Amino acid sequence: MCRIFGSFAAGAARPEPAELSAVSARQRHGGPDEHHVLGGPGWSLGCDRLAVTDPRGGRQPYRLPHLPGILAVLNGEIYNHAELRRHLAARGHRFPDRCDGTVLPALYAEYGPAFADHLDGMFAVAVLDLRAGTGHGPRLLLAVDDMGMKPVHLHHDPADGSTRFASEIPALLAFDGVRISPREDTLDTVLATRTPFSARTALDGIDVLPPGATAVVRPGRPPLVRRRAPHRAPAGDAPASAGDAQDVLRREVRRLVRAEVPVCAITSGGLDSGLVTALAAEYARETDAPPLHTFHLTYRGTWPGSESAYARSVARRARTVHHEVAVDPDELGSLLTRTVRHLGQPNADPIALSTYALFRAVRQSGFTVALAGDGADELFGGYDRMRAALDAPAGADWAGAYTDALSAAPRMLREHLYTPGYRAFIAERGSAADRIEQELRSAEAVGAGRLEAMTAFETRWRLPAYHLRRVDHLSMAWAVEARMPFCQPSVVSYARSLPPEARRGKRALYEAGRELLPAAVLNRPKQPFTLPIAALLTPGSPLLDTVRELLSPARLVLGGRLRADRVGRLLARQLERPSQQDALALWGIAVHELWSDVVQGMRIPVGCAA
Structure with a gap:
């Protein structure tokens, strides 16, 4: 690496x-x-x-x-x-x-x-x-x-x-x-x-x-x-039944957990990382290796959506040495600047801060390789937006709803926030959302099922840009090699060989987890590993001053893309009635503004626009 x-x-x-x-x-x-x-x-x-x-x-x-x-x-x-x-x-x-x-x-x-x-x-x-x-x-x-x-x-x-x-x-x-x-x-x-x-x-x-x-x-x-043509696993390596998910994943975990440097696992408390953790710990016991170390990130204080209890449950079941890393919310402002600088381009998901802090703890604890569960949702149909699209009746705008679910700000909200000039510019050029909707509809029009269309888009474009690039940059910010068993050719080939019903809602992975994971983890609602951004953008929060400065009216007016008055009202609404949607939209704008500053500091040559 x-x-x-x-x-x-x-x-x-x-x-x-x-x-x-x-x-x-x-x-x-x-x-x-x-x-x-x-x-x-x-x-x-x-x-x-x-x-x-x-x-x-x-x-x-x-x-x-x-x-x-x-x-x-x-x-x-x-x-x-x-x-x-x-x-x-x-x-x-x-x-x-x-x-x-x-x-x-x-x-x-x-x-x-x-x-x-x-x-x-x-x-x-x-x-x-x-x-x-x-x-x-x-x-x-x-x-x-x-x-x-x-x-x-x-x-x-x-x-x-x-x-x-x-x-x-x-x-x-x-x-x-x-x-x-x-x-x-x-x-x-x-x-x-x-x-x-x-x-x-x-x-x-x-x-x-x-x-x-x-x-x-x-x-x-x-x-x-x-x-290139996709790398195919050797014949016979990709079992055809949902019940074989545990076997194919076990082979990849055992292959990837071997290294000449210390190896650990990331354990969020969910199904995907839980499977990787359980199988890596199983291998350590069978080979008389030292117990596997696992890492879970949380935040000091009481915050909604904490997964710490689930992560501890996975670690107890797998008999790992568990590290619960608690980040001080007062540090989040400085973490934001560092993550934006390392990524090099804006990523509006607050998970970036969590990812950076987690791999910092991994490195500071002496580990060079970490196994992670990324890729399972894309390959095995795990996202809520995928389930909603599959359940949408014929004639419904499933592609538009699916694309809106990818956003930091839904279409109506972002168009409400744009200045007339910027709204006209995007209408003429076309939005990234327009291109995604067209790709999904075109795939369905030529005979691909909705699940196949979404899986192809997720694995070809969203997974590499949104998840894998972030994991690569923020793990390597701390000189940690992140290995992802779900992204290996044999697992990819296996997932693509399954009938649609076995991929829907990660059914094959839930079957694989029955013998390996606590019932509380298998039965819990799906929840992403991320920052509790709605709760953190409230009065008294250490992040609020940072975001408010990045959204100052003078700054937004100078940029010419956003209506400062409407952004201000959105912020006021978030402070009065916190919501995930409003908080994420404000976060996306703030990240874009900070990225603009960071890029300017990376030596844009004279004569180029800032």
Whole structure:
């Protein structure tokens, strides 16, 4: 697990060491163990390493003596690296260590741009091929895993044909040649979908490689991006009945819990993390390993919706060493600024603060790897909005209601808050919500069922952007590798093989949990792991002053997108009658305003809009 970066251009100039050091410094929190950069005429390749697999080996960029001219860097974990190493060794390749990424130059030498088709894991990979006489000339290849667990951000400059990339947006902005500006529709995107979902980010000029994609970059040309066929689990690995969910998940948990560094689990108190916790603890007992440690986040004081009792119940049943991390609400204002800075683009879900604080506690307790339950709701139909859409009668606007449920502010509210000019701009350009509704309706029109349409959208766009990118950035903010068994190919293939009734409401997972989890956890109402934002945006709350400052009338009038008087009345209504909907809308606006400030501080070049 690491942070990676680099550049590729047609010119002969070598990148300046000071520039590359600045890029590395912006994401070194995710790779504190080693820092290495290589550069030459028109190219650079760098890595900030978090040493997990073969901590004493695996120096990046990876190079093999018998393959001069091929270099690679890796962010993530390749779980099938031992099998790949045996296969490549049989073809004559030799490796200096057991590190997973060491196989990448040889794998590329054998398969070219199709190398990523052979990788099983979570990864963002960059391969630089500088060999002469190959027929294709020098080229840079970038690839990410099928679910988008490990992102890579790109900037292509059409003026000089250069391409730069980095694991995190703040690092990418440290390259001298990056020219960007915030997108004018970002506020609407934040309120309509909470964060940008597509390959475009909130910054015009920066893209994120889509899940399961490989990009080929040639000197002077823009990246050519293609989506690969999904990685399939070997035949027989994905049982076809709902009753086998426990078996397929057990295999993945056991594979992912093995590491050469301390491993723990995140236990929210819900079904998904509870299953991962129970199976990881089971493996520890069977192998006579030390007991599994589990982490749960709560807040000092009494707050609605606390899941602490459920998390303790899971931990007792699994016999783990349980850590209950209580955050002081007085700290939330500073946590907000830090999370916005690390994410690089706005995410209006208050869960970001909880995620950041939780992984901080994991790292401070001495753990480098944490297992998490992300991905289950998307694959197994767990969200309330999915159930509501399936229950909607024929002819009902299920797609519109489903899309509104994704928002920080429903359509009518956000249009009420916009100035006439901004409302007209969004109407002309189209909202992110409009595009989602169209995608869902188009899928249904060509014969896909509602569940298939929603699952495809959730896994292709929302899960990578909204959940996985947040988990990646905020776990790596504390140099913690988050591993997610539900996002592994065998579990994904299994979920997609189930009949719709077994996926509806996570029925298959509830069956899997009967023998493993307390009845109170199985029978409780669904609840997201998040910040109690409605209760925290009330008189006397330590967050209120921060939000009120970000929503000041003078500031909103200057932005020209929001009617300050209507935002003020919304805030007054929240203070008088707290509600989740109003609080989330106010939070989304505040996050967008703070992000605008943070981006401005990340060195937007002169002449670009703020």
